[in-house]
Amino acid sequence: MACAPTSDLIWLGPLRQGDGPLQLPLAVESVAAGFPSPADDYVEAAIDLNGILMPRPSSTFLMRVDGDAMRGDGIHHGDLLVVDRSVAPRSGSTVVAVHEGRFVLRRLEGRPAQWCLVASDATTAAIALQGEDPDLLIWGVVIHAVHHLCTPLSGSRRRGAVAGGSPEALGVEP
Template sequence: MNSIIGKPIAAPPTTALAFFDATVAAGFPSPAADYIQNTIDLHERLVHHPAATFFVRVAGDSMVDTGIVDGSILVVDASRNAQSGDIVVAIIDGKYTVKRLRLVAGQCELHAENARANYPPLRPSEDLQIFGVVTSHIVEHVRLPGSSRAKKRSSSAP
């Protein structure tokens, strides 16, 4: 992981966005309502403790089996107590990493989740620090190269 994107700040004014209160089929299409039934506030949905919430960009592929891919943005709550089974941002030897926290025989282990790679569990010494618990992640979907309508991403995009 490269860096923390932002420091906690006072909750900014929020904007309610259109929300279709229906599911979208990922298989064959089904008829759907063509009107907006509700709104959703992403800040309210993703940021439960504004003073302790950070956003971190992921670099690497060790957590792809959880849906966290290279470039994902993690929503990290530093106020939550990490428990075995949580995905956490940890600090080991001054470097940030995202892994699944497991307690094995009373010892903390950090596990990658990528079946295509053979990442061994990390068994850090006493200098393991849990920065926070990952509560959500954001993946930006872009058009695949080679599409006739592919657009270049703006340089101001995260």
């Protein structure tokens, strides 16, 4: 379902403008997810989303989700993932792995030498990581997922379209 167009929307542009970060206003008060409270009408500070979402830019990649295997963990088709390759995976981490030459998104469970990649849906089989498997590699750890609440009206991705290219395009050997 797409949101109705409105003339009140303002495009903020890219997250970086020129050489410096784009500072966005941060409201003083948090938004209530339950019973709403009156909002203060001023700004606390400015924040740079790049600094918050990508604390280590040289090891961080953005990827789109293609499929619904992790819907139970709140990650949906079309969401944008922030994947950090410098973060050490641990049990419970959501990871991007390379399996049979393709990227897969799963939750890492178990312990070293007995790792397992698990989807949050009931229909996708787990992938056991036993021994040295050349066809399977934990590529990076998901540190943020940007979940879309409103589907864009134009320029939206088609379901099933190539979302982030191949592992080879990001420097991963098949």
